[in-house]
Amino acid sequence: MITFEYRFDILPGKAAEYDRYVKGPGQNIWTQYRGVKAVRKYKSLLGGSSPQRVVQVDLDSLATLERILADPKFRKAKEKFHGLVTHVTDSLLTSV
Numbered sequence: 001m002i003t004f005e006y007r008f009d010i011l012p013g014k015a016a017e018y019d020r021y022v023k024g025p026g027q028n029i030w031t032q033y034r035g036v037k038a039v040r041k042y043k044s045l046l047g048g049s050s051p052q053r054v055v056q057v058d059l060d061s062l063a064t065l066e067r068i069l070a071d072p073k074f075r076k077a078k079e080k081f082h083g084l085v086t087h088v089t090d091s092l093l094t095s096v
Contacts, residue, residue, distance in 0.1 A: 034064075
């Protein structure tokens with residue numbers, strides 16, 4: 001199993017639009033795919049300069065992630081997401 005993690009901030013002035021996105025087209029963007037084991041969403045309690053939102057997606061394999069990232073429907077949702085956020089970073093994690 002692998003965990004795909006991404007961190008981001010919501011663009012200033014885009015909070016309402018972001019909220020509509022996560023309740024609409026972005027709501028089940030990960031869980032609709034076979035091979036996704038869990039999705040966890042976090043918001044920082046500390047504030048500060050690091051990205052304030054974190055999403056972790058547990059997947060059964062790297063191939064699953066590659067398949068999802070290549071899907072045209074996912075790519076369209078991702079494009080919308082990137083219009084609402086900034087300071088996006090990602091990591092591919094495995095337990096040790």
